[in-house]
Amino acid sequence: MIAEHLPALQVVIPLMAAPLCILLHRASGAWFVSLVASWCSFAVAVALLGQVQAGGPISYPLGDWAPPWGIEYRVDMVSAFVLVIVSTIGAVVIPYARASVEREVPSDRAYLFYCMYCLCLTGMLGIAITGDAFNLFVFLEIASLSSYVLVSMGADRRALMAAYRYLIMGTIGATFYIIGVGLLYMMTGTLNMADLAERLPAVAETRTILTALAFLTVGISLKLALFPLHLWLPNAYAFAPSVVTAFLAATATKVAVYALIRIYFTIFGGIDVFETMAVREVLMGLAIVAMFAGSLVAVYQNNVKRMLAYSSIAQIGYMVLGISIASVTGLSGGIIHLFNHALMKGALFLALGCVVLRLGSAHVRDLDGIGRRMPLTMAAFVLGGLSLIGVPLTVGFVSKWTLIQAALERGWWPLAVIILLTSLLAVIYVWRIVEVSYFRPVPEGAADIAEAPASMLVPLWVLAGACVYFGARAEQTVTIARAAAATLLGVSP
């Protein structure tokens, strides 16, 4: 019986955990509830991926209202993969959260932290699973509103300002998205994604649909922090509690990229928006600028959290670049980078969280010799950094290899050169941290600091290990990503 209800449970388990956190009111109880909810979600997501691999897409009509009238949860390869990404990060981050939250969030608000975390997880899983364009908006808002609260819980007072800015930009993004959906509804009379895909080609040549596409693109691009719309991201990541930064950096932008993929390849699946509506030029241009600008700005940052935040903007550029190539290889490069980037950025931010726990700062000048004071933490950081650069045998290499392959398949070799050049920029900013932490002496008179507790080191090393494991054994993820891309493009893999 449970197998049949997995799609609903995926969202309902974390949703019901959130009010339980409020009722329990104690940090330890709330933490335990979120732990159980996250691990259950992870199990459900893995089971769903198995079901989809074995038997094709699953449709779950909520309340037994048949689609397209009712809300449909629809799990295909792409959504199953994103569900696994989000729930994996959730399951890894939450054991880590306990010690880190204790240090960075006031204890009387810790239960609210876990409540918001559960809601955020609910929202992101919901975005990935829903087959209804309006329902996606609802989940987008659940995820966003809770992440504004999570960001605002940072110890630094500037976190409030960062969260406020994120709130304004995020709300504009959501409004644009819903205007786009409204325009689509006006022209087709339906909100179900599959139904929209069938009805759109008939009205594709109208200005309303073009406007809708523009609103949807801008709205979701704000949420995923695509280059000129990224201004909310660096401060939000820099001042949020460390756990939140790791969790959001590894998931929030990923589900937004997923939403963008859904719009272009499912909702507008009947129309080739890349050829007929100039989507490719816009996306590819912005992605390339993001890759350069994000990496360049990252080189000059002195707060390591901010540095990684700017690097995220560059990495989002790679994902969007993959989408804009719009071939099976290109799209699978974008999708696989969702997973790989979640692993590496998760590992990097978790490592940074350990440093903040012991050192109280993530500033480059405080990191002198940290590699010798916290060897395990910094070794994981280096692994994450190598992935970011794209060194062979790490996941970053797999993503970039696939993207370069896609560019060459289309004969666009300048793109391949650009990908290599921006990787070199990543070498610069990762090396800066390595140099400071390993080749500088520990400052005179610095207090002895211990390695981070095991509850934080284990999650950190799970992600860092995964960076290497999935880098060396890439066939599994590449196969899934290719199957997902093929489903989206409607061809056989």
Added chain:
Amino acid sequence: MRGNIILRVASKLLIPCILLFALYVQFHGDFGPGGGFQAGVIFGSAFILYALIVNIESARRAVPAVVSRVALALGLLLYAGVGVAGMFLGGRYLNYSVLAEVPTTGQHLGITLIELGVGITVAAAMITVFYVFAGEER
């Protein structure tokens, strides 16, 4: 507002009517205009009016922060719980028809409970937001 007798007497008369009207909007929601959200806002506004006219301390005695916080959580749990109940009784999540012997009775029951959950959560949220803005409660 100690001295403002007209306001105090008028709101004393109004508050019970507001609460009653909120309940009407709540439970008449499946036949006419209304529903949980509107009812919750109206219900919460009665307490906010009370706090504005009398004082915030008395309002806190009437509905302590603990109560509004628990209600906030219980409303959502009620909503999600009805959905899960439908799942256990053989339907899909949020299928009301299976909640009772006769499908239409089940549908009435389901939507009433769901809207009640919405109403409780919205009322509690309104009150909590007001308390937070009004002061000490963080």
